[in-house]
Amino acid sequence: MQLEEAKSKFIEGWGTLGSAWGVSRTMAQVHALLLISAQALSTEDIMEQLQISRGNVNLNVRALMDWGLVRKELRPGERREFFSGEKDIHKVATLILKERRRRELEPIMRVLGEIKQVEPSAMVTETEAQAFSETIGNIQSFAELADRTAATIIKADENWFLSTFMKLMRPG
Amino acid sequence: MQLEEAKSKFIEGWGTLGSAWGVSRTMAQVHALLLISAQALSTEDIMEQLQISRGNVNLNVRALMDWGLVRKELRPGERREFFSGEKDIHKVATLILKERRRRELEPIMRVLGEIKQVEPSAMVTETEAQAFSETIGNIQSFAELADRTAATIIKADENWFLSTFMKLMRPG
DNA sequence: ATAAACTTTCAATTTTTATTGAAAGTTTCA
């Protein structure tokens, strides 16, 4: 397979994966493009390679910077901005996990906490109210397990990066 | 809080979570409704409680059955069908993990395998091709790790259910 | 066989989400 064809297939595949994850196809494609580009790319480069508009590139690149997956790179003597993707896939996974934990786990845990205590009412039997609270309690315990697991993985990765960094600083 | 309000909040929250996961809001809401309903519900019940059309209920209930999250329940002497949601949240999580592994991990792994070998070409330096293959290789290793992890969790859960089942069969 | 009671399908419609592109805004340099 030729490199260009391989790149296209990867961008397409990563885009499809993205849409299953609630990330827009284009955002995932911009990420894919930057992931496999050795050098940082300008807005124009991205426009051309993905055939999308300037506004669209700008929007998606900024969203990716919010996730921490892409960085702005300035070159001396160049006015325009270049963008480079985080290449360490381990770090990419950690950043995504962190963001999804914040965006998804936290809101549902808040809701679960709020609705757990159901007041007795004329409309509802004691048993019904208890069954509801039990179901919610189970979901809550599970969400807490997921949250602690995510926290552990994120922490482990941060330590791993820290130790890598320390080794770089004090070689030998 | 009153039970009805609590139920609505849960259905809304679960729906929002669903859309972040690439599942339609309504499908997640039907799932939420069945998750917190003590009894199985009919199509009409779901239509009324979520204020959606018959066709929509039918579509989403069948999708949920495909995922294994909802079961059809027939009552003697009743012609219509009732639907009940899997209540064990542990099992719910396993079913979702299983389905997502099949739908998402497997396709991207296939693409990664296909594009790894890039042919040398006049257009591309040796170094460029190697850098590409290395990036893809890293992503591939990571995907394999995720796949093995998912398989382990699914296996562990299946064993857990099996052992629970065995205990039920041979108590004492 | 027929009717009643359901479920399923699918073309049309509505709603939501993504995209464009031109105008406005910003930074840099002479």
Added chain:
DNA sequence: TGAAACTTTCAATAAAAATTGAAAGTTTAT
């Protein structure tokens, strides 16, 4: 300061996804 080289915004538009509802299909009972 002004103009060039960019980036950002956002109202309009396009595209995609979800939803409806009525018609067709199926099952069951008589």
